[in-house]
């Protein structure tokens with residue numbers, strides 16, 4: 001609220017008065033279906049538009065895991081990513097996605113990385129004969145997803161240019177190189193296709209990696225995409241989750257998932273906004289919530305939180 005007043009020399013002054021509302025613990029407010037949420041100051045901004053249309057000079061990577069490629073806008077997404085990696089059997093999925101060699105040739109990944117227990121021989125040979133680099137990493141103490149995430153960091157650190165791929169030892173060379181990189185480089189947006197909603201151990205491993213990303217792969221900001229959802233980490237603090245392009249996420253169902261441990265949450269822009277709300281996997285969890293903010297919603301959390309947002313393909317197909 002702004003108050004204007006004049007002093008005795010007739011100069012106009014204004015003062016802003018902020019009303020700070022404090023809510024009781026575990027409060028829920030039910031909102032209308034579409035509400036305006038003001039842009040906050042000093043929040044971490046998570047821009048959902050960059051998932052389908054990454055900012056071009058920005059470092060980014062697409063990782064295809066060994067699950068069928070189910071997102072409907074896959075070909076558009078493909079065009080937007082600079083570095084494309086198939087994790088082991090993920091290359092079979094990319095190969096099988098196309099029915100003609102002509103289309104396959106126009107969609108070559110940069111690398112195929114893994115222990116190669118699932119990569120079919122014919123697929124390996126075909127991609128190698130078209131110039132795709134394959135990097136065998138046979139260690140059974142890291143998953144192919146681990147190896148790919150580490151590789152993305154060493155690639156953008158510049159190590160891969162200065163090092164012939166053949167010189168990476170084929171047991172755990174990527175992990176060894178990764179241990180040498182700078183901890184704080186520039187941010188890299190990574191979109192991971194698959195890894196969630198198939199085998200349960202893989203799913204939990206994927207969530208575990210997400211929760212450990214700031215420790216293990218601090219330069220990466222990762223989004224998992226499945227046929228139904230976008231899943232990513234909301235870091236501790238105040239966050240503004242924004243979607244300015246054609247309101248692509250307004251109306252989507254979402255879940256605030258305390259998978260890293262108990263959290264206390266306050267939100268603005270959800271159908272059921274929570275205030276000072278204690279959430280834990282053994283206690284209350286806000287699932288089947290809905291985004292009602294017209295172009296953003298806010299989450300304040302005292303610890304990292306996993307967020308899932310349902311994908312509405314009618315809306316996201318508007319992304320060019």
Ligand SMILES: Nc1ncnc2c1ncn2[C@@H]1O[C@H](COP(=O)(O)OP(=O)(O)OP(=O)(O)O)[C@@H](O)[C@H]1O
Pocket residue numbers: 065066067087088089090114115117118119143144145146194195196197198199200202203
């Ligand atoms: N059924 C699945 N559900 C979810 N994610 C999967 C599934 N299968 C594979 N993935 C993901 O794709 C990656 C590459 O798949 P691949 O089948 O080559 O895995 P893998 O590491 O050999 O697994 P495993 O030996 O446990 O079957 C895995 O590391 C995992 O992240």
Ligand SMILES: Cc1ncc(C[n+]2csc(CCO)c2C)c(N)n1
Pocket residue numbers: 115139140141142143144
């Ligand atoms: C305690 C422990 N549990 C499981 C595995 C097995 N493992 C973990 S990652 C991986 C590679 C999958 O491609 C395999 C086989 C292990 N090594 N150590």
